[in-house]
Amino acid sequence: MEGEVVLLDFWPSMFGMRTRIALAEKQIKYEYREEDLRNKSALLLQMNPVHKKIPVLIHNGKPICESLIQVQYIDEVWNDRAPLLPPNPYQRATARFWADFVDKKIYDLGGKLWRTKGEEQEAAKKELIECLKLLEGQLGDNPYFGGKDFGFLDVALVPFYCWFYTYEKFGRFSIEAECPKLIAWAKRCMQKESVAKSLADQEKIYDFVLHLKKALGIE
């Protein structure tokens, strides 16, 4: 079943982290290859010619692109352990809907917090808090979005936790103050080895963004 598994990735990427977590949950051995996004490898360009983006999962030489598609692929191929999507079709649809919501909202809004200033930044902060509150509401009394067990939506969202520190510093606010249940959930996830080993250090992310801003000429 295993074959050869390669992950083309970039250490601060929340999208790459999703795939790392899924591979770790399923205890799959794989080769991690760090990409320099200013100098993309021939392999990356060959394996993802349409978007030229990481992460790219390569299984027995065949590429799978887009993080949530990769997580579903991993769940379906290695279907004998640590299921990420539940068996019930309605619950699956719900998990997919909110994971898609994370994709549509969190990355861009979070990005605006460190890329912009003034009114634009304030508007992004307000909307980000609203979105996080909506997500927090989906937890209910459960330990995870997947219910009793860590699942697909947990995988989709938890990588953003290591970026919260950066969002908070630039946005001058506390996500924990706004969404305490969400932070409690994130800390619970961090107790899992698959998550702790896959997320980047939040201070390193902040440092990375500071350097990136300089490089991009953003004040």
Place this chain on the structure above:
Amino acid sequence: MATSEVKLLGSWPSPYAMRPRIALNIKSVDYEYIDEKLWEGKSQLLFQSNPVYKKIPVLIHGHLKPICESLIIVQYIDEAWSSGPSILPSDPYERAVARFWAAYLDDKWFPAVKSIGVAKGEEEKKAAIAQVEQGLGLMEEAFGQCSKGKAFFGGDEIGYLDIAFGSFLGWLRVTERFNEMKLIDEANTPGLAHWADSFCSHAAVKDVMPDTDKLAEFGKMVIAKIKAAGAAAQRH
């Protein structure tokens, strides 16, 4: 299953609303179709059923809470009515490929098609058309790989990627008509040209594919509204 057990909120010109209808037809599921005239305003039912995005399509199945986002609905239909013909391929790699191209069409390709209609000036229009044509080149190649010589992306029968892509054919034809050009044709995209005919004449599709003339009339109205809104914004 009783008709009122399954309700679908849609809008006849919407390619997204077509998708779950095709899926329900493939599974031979009876459903109540509720048409929203979005250009006249959104109904209370729509606001209640999709508070997050306030968009169609929305599937309401029995007592379950509504399901939103067309491709998520299609996957739900495939999984909930598992005894009917399969919509997603059975092989995980083929599923990943189908999902990839569906996401590409939604995120990149169809926005480029829409931008042709509202392009300001010839340069912008040419760039949009080039992007659409490039995408069709990719889809022609994908068709070769996925169909393996059969009629559809899904093989002998319509599948997930057929539904995702085919639902855009109405608007593609309207775009071709408005710009007096062919985007899918025998010369450049022979595979897609045959596929498009097969798709549109399929039993699960033909009654939910809007008539091109009607869609063109609707398209004129939408473009006029967008341009008027743009002009009004500029005046302020």
